[in-house]
Amino acid sequence: MLEFKQVEYSYKSTDDMLLSHINFTLAPGEFVCLLGKNGSGKSTIAKLANGLRLPLSGEVLLDGKKTLEPQNLFHIRSRVQLLGQDPASQIVSSTVFEELCFGPCNLGLDETEVKKRVAQVLELTELNGLEKRSPESLSGGEQQRLMLASVLVMKPEYLILDESFSMLDPVLAKKLMSIIVKINKSGVAILNISHNPQDLIYSDSALLLKEGTLSKTFKRDEFRELLELLDAEGLITPGSYTKLLMDLKLTPQDEIFMNPESLAKKIMKA
Numbered sequence: 001m002l003e004f005k006q007v008e009y010s011y012k013s014t015d016d017m018l019l020s021h022i023n024f025t026l027a028p029g030e031f032v033c034l035l036g037k038n039g040s041g042k043s044t045i046a047k048l049a050n051g052l053r054l055p056l057s058g059e060v061l062l063d064g065k066k067t068l069e070p071q072n073l074f075h076i077r078s079r080v081q082l083l084g085q086d087p088a089s090q091i092v093s094s095t096v097f098e099e100l101c102f103g104p105c106n107l108g109l110d111e112t113e114v115k116k117r118v119a120q121v122l123e124l125t126e127l128n129g130l131e132k133r134s135p136e137s138l139s140g141g142e143q144q145r146l147m148l149a150s151v152l153v154m155k156p157e158y159l160i161l162d163e164s165f166s167m168l169d170p171v172l173a174k175k176l177m178s179i180i181v182k183i184n185k186s187g188v189a190i191l192n193i194s195h196n197p198q199d200l201i202y203s204d205s206a207l208l209l210k211e212g213t214l215s216k217t218f219k220r221d222e223f224r225e226l227l228e229l230l231d232a233e234g235l236i237t238p239g240s241y242t243k244l245l246m247d248l249k250l251t252p253q254d255e256i257f258m259n260p261e262s263l264a265k266k267i268m269k270a
């Protein structure tokens with residue numbers, strides 16, 4: 001279980017807290033969406049989750065182990081993986097193969113296990129055949145697939161996506177999200193940080209970060225209520241309503257928690 005307990009954070013000691021009294025939990029296997037406007041502190045939450053930033057007060061814990069205690073950080077960072085938006089900034093090696101071996105080798109795994117994992121993630125992310133290429137020579141989309149592969153090769157229990165696919169074209173973004181859905185089904189917990197309400201489609205529950213505080217947790221049957229809030233926040237445009245409506249019609253399960261008629265009326269008015 002990943003837990004935030006009364007977490008406060010600010011980058012400058014003189015400022016008001018950027019985040020105040022943040023409380024939430026991410027349980028094994030959950031898929032939670034964290035929504036919020038630009039600058040609301042979403043990336044800061046991502047960094048607090050795996051100990052890249054430490055709370056000024058309160059605590060972040062993984063299975064009861066605090067990020068505030070340095071001896072816990074190796075354990076926490078190997079289980080809580082963070083995938084950002086800018087793949088180039090995360091590249092550390094000179095070939096795709098080395099890039100994928102880097103993390104598992106640091107975990108001290110033997111060569112056979114490392115090679116097995118690398119082969120699995122190359123397959124999953126469809127990067128087979130690019131092993132010898134330099135990561136810099138890959139396209140932006142291929143680089144982001146490589147970064148996804150390099151977090152999956154660690155076999156994380158918790159995966160934090162920090163607007164990871166928001167710069168990609170919609171087709172590739174959807175493809176990568178389908179990999180995320182697959183690994184979530186295999187038991188990996190996902191915190192999907194986004195400013196796009198369409199990401200609700202994949203989520204069991206959702207939170208809104210606003211003015212440094214988190215909303216209550218909205219379950220799927222409360223997403224309509226959340227959409228009202230997102231609308232008031234200006235996070236939903238008429239276009240995204242239409243798209244959401246179309247996407248929600250894809251499965252009968254999605255129809256259950258939304259009333260398409262009331263959404264349609266809203267679109268007509270917009």
Ligand SMILES: Nc1ncnc2c1ncn2[C@@H]1O[C@H](COP(=O)(O)OP(=O)(O)O)[C@@H](O)[C@H]1O
Nearest residue numbers: 011012018036037038039040041042043044045
């Ligand atoms: N390293 C930093 N130093 C100082 N201020 C920062 C730093 N990183 C982010 N901030 C500020 O903190 C606020 C929240 O940033 P961030 O967590 O990146 O928000 P989001 O991911 O929701 O866009 C912003 O006002 C941003 O300018």
Ligand SMILES: [Mg+2]
Nearest residue numbers: 042043162163
């Ligand atoms: Mg951010």
